Amino acid sequence: MAVDAQSDKSSAKVAIIGAGLTGLLVAHGLTKNGFKVSVFDSETSIDTRLRDWTILLHWAMPTFEKLLPEEVIKALPGAICNPHLTFNDEVECLPCYNGITGDILFKSPLPGSRRVSRQRLRRVLAQGLDIKWGKTLSNISFPFDDVDQSGNPARSPVQLTFADGQSELADYALGTDGASSKVRQLLLCDKDAEPQLSGFMFATGITEYRDASKVEAVVKAHPVAAITLGMEAVAGCGVLSVEDEQDMSTWTTFWTKIWRGSLADLPKIDNTVEYIKQTTEGLCEPFQSIINWTPPDSECYIDEMKYWIPVPYDNYAGRVTLAGDAAHPMLICRY
């Protein structure tokens, strides 16, 4: 059965695989432009993955405004780590400290930027979309591809098959399923699709000190976030969320650490916080103390950063493509 691909976008159906920030943003943009969009994600609900981190929105802000409907734009401040700040040149910059002397090396100006919680931004972006949870993509096929009367290929819908055995048809499919994308594996038939290990480790800690003076040390480095270039590591710290603006002991902060190393060389770790404390020394203040003060039961993740250098792939006459980390997983810290 040959089915003409929809040229009339008002009825063209797009399936987006992956309800991360990329998939949700694209879903809004396409919906705004008249496409019928469904998003499929392997997680069972938006609450499945509770891991949070911060993201700096800078040059992306004008794009957000183009892609998002007004009600979602209005809700965006709810994702800002500390929405109570007076945003000026001092707040809209990223200071970098000399890891030995603690002097400021430079301040990178970030006019109009906002640091947001990835988790809260995802919740804001999920509003008003058709998201089907618990759907893990396992295959993409074109079972109805045929030729027309003149012998030319007739484009047909894309068939998406999920791990639960169900399938869906769509005119177009977009893989926004992250750094280890299944869509990328399928498009490249596994060949050349594997992300590369970088040789650089990245750790993040989410800290609830319940102590205003410790939070104050973070805020003094910078009210949003700051980094330091040490001899052995690059470290950062900042504010993740503010419960009571007047009481800093209620604020949640974060730290980051990047160092040369690999997952393969990592010993067996019982407690990631203790491991980072034991292996971090010599950072200038307040960065060293910010790590040392971390309560032992804090969330702390350690990963080796991965990247993938894009190679050409068959997009099946424009019917399937990739975006976000699926298309270009990069090392973080893109300051």
Ligand SMILES: Cc1cc2nc3c(=O)[nH]c(=O)nc-3n(C[C@H](O)[C@H](O)[C@H](O)COP(=O)(O)OP(=O)(O)OC[C@H]3O[C@@H](n4cnc5c(N)ncnc54)[C@H](O)[C@@H]3O)c2cc1C
């Ligand atoms: C600690 C940290 C700090 C960062 N800081 C910044 C920053 O400051 N600035 C910046 O630009 N970036 C930053 N990044 C990177 C940024 O978070 C990612 O680039 C971005 O979130 C990727 O979004 P995505 O939607 O492309 O992929 P993801 O967020 O990975 O979403 C992929 C989605 O696809 C789903 N999925 C996966 N496989 C399947 C499947 N087979 N079927 C169905 N669904 C599937 C997953 O469940 C997930 O919901 C940071 C990352 C980390 C970890």
